Amino acid sequence: MTALLAIENLSKRFGGLQAVGDVSLEVSRGEICSVIGPNGAGKTTLFNMISGVLRPSGGRISFDGIDLSTISPWKFAAVGIGRTFQNLALFKHGTVVENILTGRHTHLRSTVLDAVVFYGRTRKEEIAARQRVEHIIEFLEIEHIRDAVVGTLSYGQQKRVELARALACEPKLLLLDEMVSGMNQEETEDIARFVLDIRDELGITVVMIEHEMRIVMDISDRIHVLNFGRKIAEGTPDEIRRDPAVAEAYLGGQRAEAMAKAGA
Template identity: 90%
Template sequence: MTSLLRIENLSKRFGGLQAVADVSLAVTTGEICSVIGPNGAGKTTLFNMISGVLRPSGGRIVFDGTDMAAVSPSRFAAKGIGRTFQNLALFKHGTVVENILTGRHTHLRSNVLDAVIFFGRTRREEIEARQRVEEIIEFLEIEHIRDAIVGTLSYGQQKRVELARALACEPKLLLLDEMVSGMNQEETEDIARFVLDIREELGITVLMIEHEMRIVMDISDRVHVLNFGRKIAEGTPAEVRRDPAVAEAYLGGHRAEAAKVGA
């Protein structure tokens, strides 16, 4: 199988701070991969570069055969990279449907005149967008809140709406940043199931940052481990679980705690 995403010696510096240093990794089409590491390891900075939020200080990002250095950051989503954020980035005063519809903007081709007369291409795009949104709502089992104002929803429901909006972009690669952070056990299990379904039913490759090690070990094909901005380990969940460098990074080498990485 081919690599959908290839990162080569990627680095990011903020003044005197080296947030990411010489990181290389590949994500194969159809995989669920995780990036893990202690707080401050550089995981979100890495995601921000992959999604175009930040420009790298060095190295290359090659996505679906395209060197992304030549792509405008505003075009990353159109190229097929979808993203959720650790901190919710929703329109709190809009409805669930309205928020998900914003994810369709990369597929709109109508011009201002088309929009004014609302005919032809604009009308077709509107019908297609709303049909796709309804399919996503059904897929994520949020029919009962489709017309609710997002700001009135629980945290777990809002996270699901943000996932829906990312899916509305129809990404080839979905970046999930701490999707289950702050969720209870039932909500966490639901998200794990949805991630598997996103890969199996929608054919979308997934790269996720996650602190919940049970999810990482249960559903990941491969795991990449960062510490102080550098990659220190890579492998299957079982291989990473046994790696002493991973236990050292997370737990300072305390053997009694090491088992918790894969618990």
């Protein structure tokens, strides 16, 4: 498979703190890839650089053949990078439909004058945007809350709305930052199913930051492990399960050694 995302020797410093150091990885088209590691490992900082929230201190990020350092951060969505956030970033006073529609902004070409007249291209774009939003609402099974005010919804429902908004920009690459944190078992299983469908039915490559190891191991094609800002392992779920460096990062040296001796 061809690499959609290629990261070479990426680093990020905040003053004297090295949050990410010399990380290289590739994500192939059509892959579900997970980035895991203990708290403070640099996972969200890595996502922030891929999505344009932060500029790298060093290294290179190439997406679909484009060097991301050559484009402005607000153009990342337009080239095909969508994202959800660990902390919800929704318009709480807007409806579900209104929130999802904001994800269509990268596909709008109308001028201010076009919008005032609301005729021709503007009207066509509005109709197309609403049709796309309705398709996403059906895909994520949130028809029953489509007109609800987002601030009145449960946490799990709001997370699904944020996922819908990310899909509305029609990304080639979808970054999911701890999608299932705070969800119950049923909601977690629903999200896992949706992630598979996003890849299989919509053809979108997915990269996840996730602490729920059951989901990571069940649906990931490949896993990259960070610890203290550096990549310590890469492989399939089975390879990551057996990697002693991963066990040590998560469990500490003595416990990892005990588990290895016990054949765990």
